[in-house]
Amino acid sequence: MKKIIILLAVVTAFTACKSGSKKKGAAEKSAKSEISLSAAGSTFAGPFYKTAFKKYFDQTGVQTSYGLTGSGAGIRSLKDRVVDFCGSDAFLSDAEAAKMPAPVVHVATCSGAVDIAFNVPGIESVKLDPEVLADIFLGKITKWNDAKLKAINPGVKFPDMAISVVHRSDGSGTTFIFSDYMSKISKEWKDNVGVGKSLNWPTGMGAKGNPGVAGTISSTVGAIGYIGSDYAFAQKISFALLKNAAGNYVAPTIAAVSAAGNGDMPADTRIMETNSTAPDAYPISGFTWIILYKEQAYNGRSLAQAEATLKLIDWMLDPAAQAIGKELKYAPLPEKVVQIDKAILRTVTYNGKPILK
Amino acid sequence: MNSDKITKYFLFAGSLLILVVAGGMVFSLVGGAIPAFHKFGWHFIVSSDWNPTEGRENYGALPFIAGTLITSVLALLISIPMAFSTSLFVAEYFRKTPVASVLSSLVDLLAGIPSIVYGLWGFYTLRPFIMHLGLSPQGFGVFTSGIILAIMIIPYATSLSNEIITMVPNELKEAAYSLGATRLEVIFNVIVPNARSGIVASYILAFGRALGETMAVTMLIGNDNKIPHSLFDTGNTMASVIANQFGEADGLKLSSLIAIGLLLFIITALVNTAGKFIIKRLS
Numbered sequence: 226m227k228k229i230i231i232l233l234a235v236v237t238a239f240t241a242c243k244s245g246s247k248k249k250g251a252a253e254k255s256a257k258s259e260i261s262l263s264a265a266g267s268t269f270a271g272p273f274y275k276t277a278f279k280k281y282f283d284q285t286g287v288q289t290s291y292g293l294t295g296s297g298a299g300i301r302s303l304k305d306r307v308v309d310f311c312g313s314d315a316f317l318s319d320a321e322a323a324k325m326p327a328p329v330v331h332v333a334t335c336s337g338a339v340d341i342a343f344n345v346p347g348i349e350s351v352k353l354d355p356e357v358l359a360d361i362f363l364g365k366i367t368k369w370n371d372a373k374l375k376a377i378n379p380g381v382k383f384p385d386m387a388i389s390v391v392h393r394s395d396g397s398g399t400t401f402i403f404s405d406y407m408s409k410i411s412k413e414w415k416d417n418v419g420v421g422k423s424l425n426w427p428t429g430m431g432a433k434g435n436p437g438v439a440g441t442i443s444s445t446v447g448a449i450g451y452i453g454s455d456y457a458f459a460q461k462i463s464f465a466l467l468k469n470a471a472g473n474y475v476a477p478t479i480a481a482v483s484a485a486g487n488g489d490m491p492a493d494t495r496i497m498e499t500n501s502t503a504p505d506a507y508p509i510s511g512f513t514w515i516i517l518y519k520e521q522a523y524n525g526r527s528l529a530q531a532e533a534t535l536k537l538i539d540w541m542l543d544p545a546a547q548a549i550g551k552e553l554k555y556a557p558l559p560e561k562v563v564q565i566d567k568a569i570l571r572t573v574t575y576n577g578k579p580i581l582k
Numbered sequence: 583m584n585s586d587k588i589t590k591y592f593l594f595a596g597s598l599l600i601l602v603v604a605g606g607m608v609f610s611l612v613g614g615a616i617p618a619f620h621k622f623g624w625h626f627i628v629s630s631d632w633n634p635t636e637g638r639e640n641y642g643a644l645p646f647i648a649g650t651l652i653t654s655v656l657a658l659l660i661s662i663p664m665a666f667s668t669s670l671f672v673a674e675y676f677r678k679t680p681v682a683s684v685l686s687s688l689v690d691l692l693a694g695i696p697s698i699v700y701g702l703w704g705f706y707t708l709r710p711f712i713m714h715l716g717l718s719p720q721g722f723g724v725f726t727s728g729i730i731l732a733i734m735i736i737p738y739a740t741s742l743s744n745e746i747i748t749m750v751p752n753e754l755k756e757a758a759y760s761l762g763a764t765r766l767e768v769i770f771n772v773i774v775p776n777a778r779s780g781i782v783a784s785y786i787l788a789f790g791r792a793l794g795e796t797m798a799v800t801m802l803i804g805n806d807n808k809i810p811h812s813l814f815d816t817g818n819t820m821a822s823v824i825a826n827q828f829g830e831a832d833g834l835k836l837s838s839l840i841a842i843g844l845l846l847f848i849i850t851a852l853v854n855t856a857g858k859f860i861i862k863r864l865s
Contacts, residue, residue, distance in 0.1 A: 271689070294829055295830060297830025298829030298830040299830065300830065301830045301831070304832070318636070320636075324832075386719070387720075389720035393824040395830065396827065398830070418635070419635040419636075419638060420831065421636050423827065423830070424634070424635055425631070425633035425635060426806070426807070427631060427637070427674075427808065429723050430720065430804030430805055430816045431804065431806060431826065432805065433805075444709075444710070444719045445713070446713065447720065448720060479756070
């Protein structure tokens with residue numbers, strides 16, 4: 226018996242030593258390494274953020290990990306204060322902002338198009354007007370050879386094929402932009418479905434994240450759904466031309482998104498730009514935001530951490546960073562929005578003192 | 583102190599810890615689910631409306647309860663013929679031959695495949711096949727999930743019933759043969775009655791496993807929050823809706839998801855209790 230006790234004691238002592246030395250090692254390591262930032266949220270802006278953050282790391286050595294969790298989960302993570310900032314394509318309403326533990330600010334980082342992507346073999350391009358679009362997503366048009374679709378697409382040979390609507394299964398800013406537009410063009414949508422990051426869908430099936438919806442569309446013949454432009458582009462999925470408020474059929478190009486984003490911008494950047502009246506505007510366009518706390522001194526965050534956060538976001542507004550977005554089919558911010566963003570960033574404080582000069 | 587006592591205390595502490603953890607889980611599930619039940623009452627279980635839109639929030643768990651039960655029952659129905667024939671093959675017809683041991687280890691291997699791999703296979707192989715057959719335009723849905731679940735639970739259904747069937751005393755079988763019984767008669771009049779409770783137990787175990795399966799089902803069921811109208815319709819299950827929506831949920835929605843978790847816990851507990859009851863009655 227004594228032997229066992231001695232053995233136990235030795236083992237405990239040994240593990241204690243070992244864990245002690247490990248902790249020491251970890252402490253040394255963190256003191257040496259660069260500051261690293263963590264963020265999560267929007268999959269819509271994901272390709273832009275991932276690429277831009279990597280470039281920023283190459284330039285400055287500041288590592289930023291960005292979790293593609295969807296805007297809803299990103300906001301949740303910010304609320305729980307487990308990330309430095311979150312990405313969202315839906316701004317917080319006043320009610321939602323009031324539920325956050327502290328005041329937050331929104332910084333618009335770019336704007337993008339939500340493509341209506343589809344998979345019908347042999348058909349590269351389809352025109353959709355608001356009525357047909359609403360009817361498809363409300364489950365009223367269920368076949369690709371529906372008379373209404375044929376009427377606005379003369380010359381396109383539609384097959385007798387069921388339409389499979391694909392939407393998001395998680396809380397999503399892309400859904401928010403899409404449903405915001407749908408509510409503007411369809412009273413029935415507004416009354417029965419509404420606007421939100423997750424919805425009570427009248428029809429269709431759900432997939433997780435923009436990558437999930439894109440993958441489901443490209444692997445399902447007859448599918449239609451909404452995804453961020455870059456996903457349609459990267460996976461070579463066909464997209465529809467949409468009839469905008471001015472009556473023109475427009476493709477989701479960078480120019481068409483910029484045209485939609487040239488309207489008035491409020492001082493807090495919280496605005497939806499769907500269904501723009503500009504003649505060349507793509508109707509389902511939206512800004513995407515980085516959301517962070519106005520007071521950065523919380524949960525024992527260091528000043529250096531706060532500074533690194535602000536510098537990164539400030540850099541995202543630089544022409545160099547905006548150019549990365551452009552390569553990935555996001556529209557760069559108009560100069561006036563950049564100025565508004567910069568003004569907002571200067572209001573962010575650490576212990577009451579502005580961080581950026 | 584002697585080693586007997588130390589061992590006893592050690593074991594006692596270990597089993598107590600499990601009790602505490604299980605109790606804690608129930609406690610936090612119930613605590614988290616209270617706001618949802620307080621708000622919706624019984625309607626939470628019988629309502630099929632799941633509306634997370636701000637200002638119209640209304641949560642009912644019926645579509646998910648239905649989805650879970652339908653896919654699991656379907657999985658069990660599909661797996662039973664395969665599992666039963668595998669058991670007979672391994673434990674009776676080809677008992678103790680190399681063929682049987684290869685087959686039984688292959689079946690056991692199925693249990694070791696991670697759920698996500700089943701999901702991938704279902705997504706890229708089974709789903710196009712179902713679309714090709716024209717059973718469903720997009721290939722997602724209850725039927726696809728049921729097939730994948732059936733394959734996933736076969737090892738759980740077979741491993742125990744193999745053992746039980748092997749354990750049926752040889753004397754009984756030999757006696758039946760000496761009376762002129764055919765192999766089929768021996769199987770259905772000697773083996774099955776003797777092994778009945780064990781076989782039922784293993785199928786219930788498999789059913790319980792199907793109830794809680796998440797990843798593969800999420801990838802294949804279509805995540806459509808309504809009660810499926812047919813076998814080829816899309817739907818959603820309790821585990822799958824939690825996996826999809828817990829990330830961004832807070833307030834009433836989070837409470838509703840926890841309440842679904844609690845219901846899943848209760849259903850699984852009921853199934854296990856029912857299983858034990860059946861075993862007791864049959865043995």
